[in-house]
Amino acid sequence: MNLLQSMKMAWKSISGSKVRAFLTMLGIIIGVSSVITLVSVGQGTTSQITAQLEGLGTDLLTVSIMGRGSSSSLTLEEAMDLADLEGVANVSPVISGSVTAKKGTTNDSLSVEGITPSYEEVQDFHIQAGRYIVDLDNSFRMKVALIGTEAAATFFGTENPVNQTLQLNGVSFKIVGLLESKGSSLTASNDNKLLIPISTAERFLRSPGVRSITVQVEDTNQIDRVKSQLEAALDKKFLNADNAYNIFNSQEMLDTLNSTTQILSLALGGIAGISLLVGGIGIMNIMLVSVSERTREIGVRKAIGAKQRDILTQFLVESIALSGFGGLVGIGLGYGASALIGQYSELSTSVSAPVVAFSFGFSLFIGVVFGMIPAYKAAKLRPIYALRTD
Known part of the structure; x- marks a missing residue:
């Protein structure tokens, strides 16, 4: 069975149970949108403060006499x-x-x-x-x-x-x-x-x-x-x-600020990324349920000649599709949330293309990692036991 057939079967399985598929993707959607939104707020605020500090002049020293x-x-x-x-x-x-x-x-x-x-x-x-x-x-x-x-x-x-x-x-x-x-x-x-x-x-x-x-x-x-x-x-x-005096160097403050905000952005992204892991666990759980529900189908397919790699590919593609769709929806929500925050609050936002790419790539990675266990379980089923399942 080729990859195209696996994708068609994955789409059929997902579209056949839309509500369950959406709930499965929800963790990925929330995770990706949270990462994009929180990091964009952090980077936007950093850019705003940096611009103000640079406006003071990085070639200037301010001496205050006490x-x-x-x-x-x-x-x-x-x-x-x-x-x-x-x-x-x-x-x-x-x-x-x-x-x-x-x-x-x-x-x-x-x-x-x-x-x-x-x-x-x-x-x-x-x-x-x-x-x-x-x-x-x-x-x-x-x-x-x-x-x-x-x-x-x-x-x-x-x-x-x-x-x-x-x-x-x-x-x-x-x-x-x-x-x-x-x-x-x-x-x-x-x-x-x-x-x-x-x-x-x-x-x-x-x-x-x-x-x-x-x-x-x-x-x-x-x-x-x-x-x-x-x-x-x-x-x-x-x-x-x-x-008796103090000498203020805006460049030193700028360097400290950049270092601090980078750590803050990573922390915010890491906290939001936890929901991606939770979403991955949700995908694995649903896929395990799907394997249990479709045990007889797997047995029939293996009985007529499907190989282990075919079964593995089918369930893995389905898992990646769930995480990929969830990632795309999350990107859209992340952009929308960042735009709304920038429009209706005093906070500045700046959506970074590398952060978007990383979030989407990580969601696909989650799909692969957490889809491997149920896919491997399905591929290892022996036909004779699978066909006995009602």
């Missing part, structure tokens, strides 16, 4: 001197705070950052209208500001905010530039804030000294060496005091 004793910050000059270290392309010191902004009858609380002109290059944050903060603004502590798109919409609607004024804590600031839209970062919105000269911020926000500096390295391969130089310079400043 200080020691009365020396709790760096001066602006000390912060800018860090640009002279070997391998450093640029530095961007920042002084942060919040203000109450007012325009006419509109009031809102906005975050404010005091910056230098290097902020544009280091943070990759440009303007779409007007001009940027320049050195002259810092030299004369000018009361000028750059405004984010969200803040601009709040206070000026559809009007061009450039060259208009905004009251910040009762002090008039002239808007000289409209920032491009950057969306939200890991911490807050980048579009609902103001940027002002850092020298103005020191006095206006009553925050003397710099406590946050972003350092851009010339080459990402040098980032560890630059970090060591920064540590040496800051240790000298703060006399090797513990917890």
